Amino acid sequence: MLKHPARAAAIALAFCFASLNGLAQNSGPELYKAKCELCHGPDGLGSPVGKSLAVRPYNAPDILKLKDADLTAIIKDGKNKMPSFNGKLTDAQIKDLLTYIHKLQK
Secondary structure, eight states: OOSOHHHHHHHHHHHHHHHHHHHHSOOHHHHHHHHTHHHHOTTSSOOHHHHHTTOOOTTSHHHHTOOHHHHHHHHHHOBTTBOOOBTTBOHHHHHHHHHHHHHHHO
16 A cells, blocks of 8 residues: 555646646647648648648748738638637647748748
8 A cells, every 4th residue: 555645646646737738838840730731731832631722822922921910810710711720729829830830931
C-alpha cells in the first residue's frame, strides 16, 4: 500500500495538468496541419479539396495584401466555404497560425 496517497495523487494530478497545458499550446505548424492543411494544402497553395472549393493560394497577390487583422477576421468568422474557427482557436493559436502562414507565403 502507498504510504503517502495524498502525495501520489498530487503528483498524478500535476502530470495531468502539465499534459493538458501542452495540448492547449499547439504550435503554428501543428495547428495548420490539424485545421488548415486539408483545404489549403501542405504548402499553402491549395489541396485538391481546396481547389475544388476555390481556395486562394497564400501567395496570390490579393492574399499577400491582406493585413493580419484581415486574416484573423477570416479565420475567426470564416469566408465563403471556409468555416468559422471562432471559439475553436484562441487568439494565441491564431497568432501562431498567422506566423506559420507567413512562412508559407515566402
